[in-house]
């Protein structure tokens with residue numbers, strides 16, 4: 772009598788486990804398939820997929836700026852954040868800094884000179900400055 776009782780208990784335990792297991796499986800399968808497409812899209816764009824990438828940021832990434840500049844810390848040149856802190860985003864400053872990118876020079880941050888970038892157009896240089904000055 773006792774054995775039979777146990778058997779029923781074990782059987783029903785198996786039954787419930789099987790049921791529970793199965794419904795869980797379909798659930799995870801469903802949620803995986805709904806999450807798949809946006810996740811795949813993100814990996815195509817960039818690691819910072821949520822951040823819109825501006826034209827200036829792209830131009831900087833494609834140029835040599837990052838060999839001397841980082842966003843947060845001083846390397847050879849000042850950190851982009853420090854530049855943003857020094858210059859308010861006015862048309863005059865954007866113009867002046869765009870010229871500096873093209874012509875190079877030193878004196879505003881120290882003795883080390885920035886290389887000239889004669890191949891960068893004034894328009895592109897302004898896009899870069901707009902991006903740098905947005906990093907406050």
Ligand code: HEC
Nearest residue numbers: 834835836839847848877878879880881883884885886899
């Ligand atoms: C060879 C290293 C080097 C490279 C490459 C470089 N920079 Fe610089 N950059 C510097 C240095 C050094 C300074 C500080 C100049 C000074 O003291 O006036 C500077 C300063 C600046 C400034 C501030 C200018 C000022 O007068 O305050 C901006 C804006 C800037 N860089 C943007 C860029 C951009 C955009 C690029 C890529 C197109 C770039 N830099 C590439 C070294 C570099």
